Amino acid sequence: MSALALELSTIGVLMRRALNEILRVPGAAIPGILAPSLFMLGLTGAFGALTELTGFSTESYISFILPVSLMQAAGFAGAATGVNTVRDIELGWFDRLYLAPTPRPALLAGIVLSAGFRALLPMTAVLAIGLLLGAHWPGVPGLLIAILLALTFSAVSASWTVGLALRFRTQAAAPLMQASMFIAVLFTTSYAPLELLTGWLQTVASINPVTQVVEGVRQGFVEGVSFAGTWPALVVLAVLLGLTFAFALRGLATTGR
Amino acid sequence: MTAIEVQGLEREFKGGVKAVQGIDLAVGEGEIYAFLGPNGAGKTTTVRMLTTLLRPTGGRALVAGHDVAKEAAAVRRQIGVALQEAALDPLMSGHELMRLQATLHGLPRAEGRRRADALVERVGLGYAKDRRVGTYSGGMRRRLDLGMALVHEPRVLFLDEPTTGLDPSSRAAIWDEVRRLNDEGTTVFLTTQYLEEADQLADRVGIIDDGRMAIEGTPAALKAQVGQPHLDVCLTDGANDHAEGVLARFGEVRPGIEGVHFQVTLAGGAGDIAPVVRALDEAGLAVAQLNLVNPTLDDVFLAETGRHLEGDQDTGEVAALSLESG
Numbered sequence: 001m002s003a004l005a006l007e008l009s010t011i012g013v014l015m016r017r018a019l020n021e022i023l024r025v026p027g028a029a030i031p032g033i034l035a036p037s038l039f040m041l042g043l044t045g046a047f048g049a050l051t052e053l054t055g056f057s058t059e060s061y062i063s064f065i066l067p068v069s070l071m072q073a074a075g076f077a078g079a080a081t082g083v084n085t086v087r088d089i090e091l092g093w094f095d096r097l098y099l100a101p102t103p104r105p106a107l108l109a110g111i112v113l114s115a116g117f118r119a120l121l122p123m124t125a126v127l128a129i130g131l132l133l134g135a136h137w138p139g140v141p142g143l144l145i146a147i148l149l150a151l152t153f154s155a156v157s158a159s160w161t162v163g164l165a166l167r168f169r170t171q172a173a174a175p176l177m178q179a180s181m182f183i184a185v186l187f188t189t190s191y192a193p194l195e196l197l198t199g200w201l202q203t204v205a206s207i208n209p210v211t212q213v214v215e216g217v218r219q220g221f222v223e224g225v226s227f228a229g230t231w232p233a234l235v236v237l238a239v240l241l242g243l244t245f246a247f248a249l250r251g252l253a254t255t256g257r
Numbered sequence: 258m259t260a261i262e263v264q265g266l267e268r269e270f271k272g273g274v275k276a277v278q279g280i281d282l283a284v285g286e287g288e289i290y291a292f293l294g295p296n297g298a299g300k301t302t303t304v305r306m307l308t309t310l311l312r313p314t315g316g317r318a319l320v321a322g323h324d325v326a327k328e329a330a331a332v333r334r335q336i337g338v339a340l341q342e343a344a345l346d347p348l349m350s351g352h353e354l355m356r357l358q359a360t361l362h363g364l365p366r367a368e369g370r371r372r373a374d375a376l377v378e379r380v381g382l383g384y385a386k387d388r389r390v391g392t393y394s395g396g397m398r399r400r401l402d403l404g405m406a407l408v409h410e411p412r413v414l415f416l417d418e419p420t421t422g423l424d425p426s427s428r429a430a431i432w433d434e435v436r437r438l439n440d441e442g443t444t445v446f447l448t449t450q451y452l453e454e455a456d457q458l459a460d461r462v463g464i465i466d467d468g469r470m471a472i473e474g475t476p477a478a479l480k481a482q483v484g485q486p487h488l489d490v491c492l493t494d495g496a497n498d499h500a501e502g503v504l505a506r507f508g509e510v511r512p513g514i515e516g517v518h519f520q521v522t523l524a525g526g527a528g529d530i531a532p533v534v535r536a537l538d539e540a541g542l543a544v545a546q547l548n549l550v551n552p553t554l555d556d557v558f559l560a561e562t563g564r565h566l567e568g569d570q571d572t573g574e575v576a577a578l579s580l581e582s583g
């Protein structure tokens with residue numbers, strides 16, 4: 001088999017294993033669906049009136065918050081991949097992967113990309129609930145861009161948390177994985193536009209690169225998609241994916257040995 | 258050619274635990290080598306270094322001609338590994354796992370499927386291949402794991418305690434498979450806590466204790482070092498005063514209970530048993546019980562380390578022959 005074919009089929013079997021797990025233990029998906037859905041419902045209930053302030057690009061708060069929930073769903077799915085990786089390390093499953101002659105990036109890619117599968121169900125649930133409750137229909141391009149960006153974010157989240165898993169090698173790191181993703185999405189323009197944020201939150205949100213991604217996912221739901229609204233998100237995701245993947249790859253190559 | 262060549266191999270863990278403290282060994286192509294030692298001796302640590310899972314902190318090791326630290330990928334292509342805890346995804350079936358393993362080792366899809374089919378049959382799991390591994394017994398898991406280690410037809414096979422915790426029939430099934438693989442030319446490096454396993458399977462045994470090689474050799478040579486086979490003779494009560502004289506013809510005699518029990522070192526080995534029985538019979542001496550006592554690897558371990566091998570249920574003596582006569 002050619003080297004590329006070997007790498008692709010390795011990625012394929014690892015993704016299939018993850019899909020297999022999702023399908024055979026459907027109950028495990030429930031927290032990943034509930035958390036972002038409840039987050040969306042809770043915030044809409046509490047802060048729905050915020051959109052009456054000037055500065056909001058929409059008068060529908062659920063349209064504003066639905067994209068954030070999509071990002072939360074993607075981030076949690078990535079973190080679940082990290083948590084499962086700890087379990088796989090403890091079970092010795094990782095030894096099986098290490099013992100394969102496949103190049104390490106292919107092993108990691110198979111694991112990281114499978115986060116996309118995990119994200120699909122929660123993202124669908126969030127979209128369905130949000131649209132039912134009156135969020136603006138983003139249009140097909142807006143929807144596709146939102147899904148693409150959120151799925152890529154799940155891979156970023158998975159790379160980051162798998163990197164943590166490979167370093168900590170214990171279930172005790174699970175809250176760190178989940179919290180880091182929660183915070184990464186929350187400390188952005190998640191609640192309100194940047195102009196309306198104040199103090200440290202405004203500073204953090206304006207520095208936090210995830211803000212660009214949240215805005216990119218959000219554009220179709222609040223005003224309509226544009227190239228100018230999309231490319232910063234793509235650039236940020238490419239850089240984040242590169243950095244977090246390298247972080248995980250380093251963990252794969254050096255730690256626990 | 259040597260399949261495994263190890264010089265001064267060491268591993269110190271963080272916190273200063275020296276699990277392996279300078280091991281030298283060489284395993285020839287086509288050999289079965291058993292690494293025998295109690296829990297905590299450093300067997301797993303050694304196997305993990307030889308299979309590229311753990312970096313040595315000292316010394317070096319070549320497996321199939323490649324350095325485990327510098328040419329890990331080349332080593333991985335040549336070795337099959339079944340670790341102490343068989344890592345199997347309980348949600349997948351035996352056949353699915355076998356196919357996954359084939360893909361991980363670079364077999365094209367059709368060939369992988371063919372190998373997977375052949376191997377589940379070979380390890381006797383054809384009847385359960387579509388069942389989830391979560392429902393398998395310990396013996397079935399071990400056999401599946403062994404089969405998975407063979408999917409890319411490795412030259413050198415590493416088995417870390419392949420039968421620990423298995424019942425005798427599962428153990429025998431693994432032993433048969435290991436012998437068969439070895440007959441086909443695979444070099445086998447296995448670790449075990451079981452004397453009998455090393456004795457039965459291995460061409461050579463290295464006894465490891467506390468991270469160091471205590472002694473190494475063929476099972477026969479190791480046992481010969483600690484003693485000769487001898488015969489325990491128990492006679493029925495009676496006028497046995499000439500018994501010692503009769504037995505002395507066969508070797509050195511040590512009387513036990515006066516006139517009833519004797520130990521004879523058999524100069525001619527086990528082949529002397531029948532002549533001894535005949536000679537006693539001709540002298541009118543009635544034998545109550547006869548035991549051939551062979552030195553065991555436990556005796557070797559005891560002689561080298563001053564301790565018995567723990568975790569082994571063997572009585573220590575192999576009663577090859579025990580007969581009652583009137």
Ligand SMILES: Nc1ncnc2c1ncn2[C@@H]1O[C@H](COP(=O)(O)OP(=O)(O)O)[C@@H](O)[C@H]1O
Binds near residue numbers: 274298
């Ligand atoms: N990751 C580790 N960190 C620290 N000590 C370890 C680690 N792995 C093994 N050890 C220690 O090294 C010694 C040898 O362990 P091991 O190789 O597993 O022995 P065996 O396989 O012969 O039972 C033991 O004292 C064990 O506690």
Ligand SMILES: [Mg+2]
Binds near residue numbers: 300341
């Ligand atoms: Mg061990």
